[in-house]
Amino acid sequence: MWEDAIREQGHDVKIALIKIEDLIIKSLISSQDIISNAYDSMTGISGACFELYGFDILFDSNMNPWLLEINTNPSLSSNSTLDKMLKTKLV
Numbered sequence: 001m002w003e004d005a006i007r008e009q010g011h012d013v014k015i016a017l018i019k020i021e022d023l024i025i026k027s028l029i030s031s032q033d034i035i036s037n038a039y040d041s042m043t044g045i046s047g048a049c050f051e052l053y054g055f056d057i058l059f060d061s062n063m064n065p066w067l068l069e070i071n072t073n074p075s076l077s078s079n080s081t082l083d084k085m086l087k088t089k090l091v
Contacts, residue, residue, distance in 0.1 A: 001082070002082075006063075009063075011063045015063070016059070016063060016065075019063070019064070019065045020055075020057055020065055023055075023057060023065045023067055024055055027055070027067060027070060035051070039051070051072070052074060053070050053071065053072060053074065054070070054071035054074025054075075055067065055069075055070055055071075056068040056069045056070075056071070076091065
């Protein structure tokens with residue numbers, strides 16, 4: 001699992017997850033107006049929105065996360081055991 005890979009490198013999984021969460025929150029905050037306005041213009045409903053995003057994140061050698069991209073239509077199909085486990089937990 002990915003947690004084992006982080007531990008094997010001598011890093012703390014909890015800290016890695018905190019960094020990922022921080023990156024995702026900041027990304028969503030920075031684009032909140034755009035997301036909200038797009039939803040409002042497409043639906044005519046203001047203030048209520050739910051959408052699933054896929055965040056591709058890469059860690060450098062110092063365990064600093066870097067946002068590669070945000071997918072607005074992430075695939076929920078699985079082609080590996082790990083992929084299936086992660087997406088099943090998500091859903």
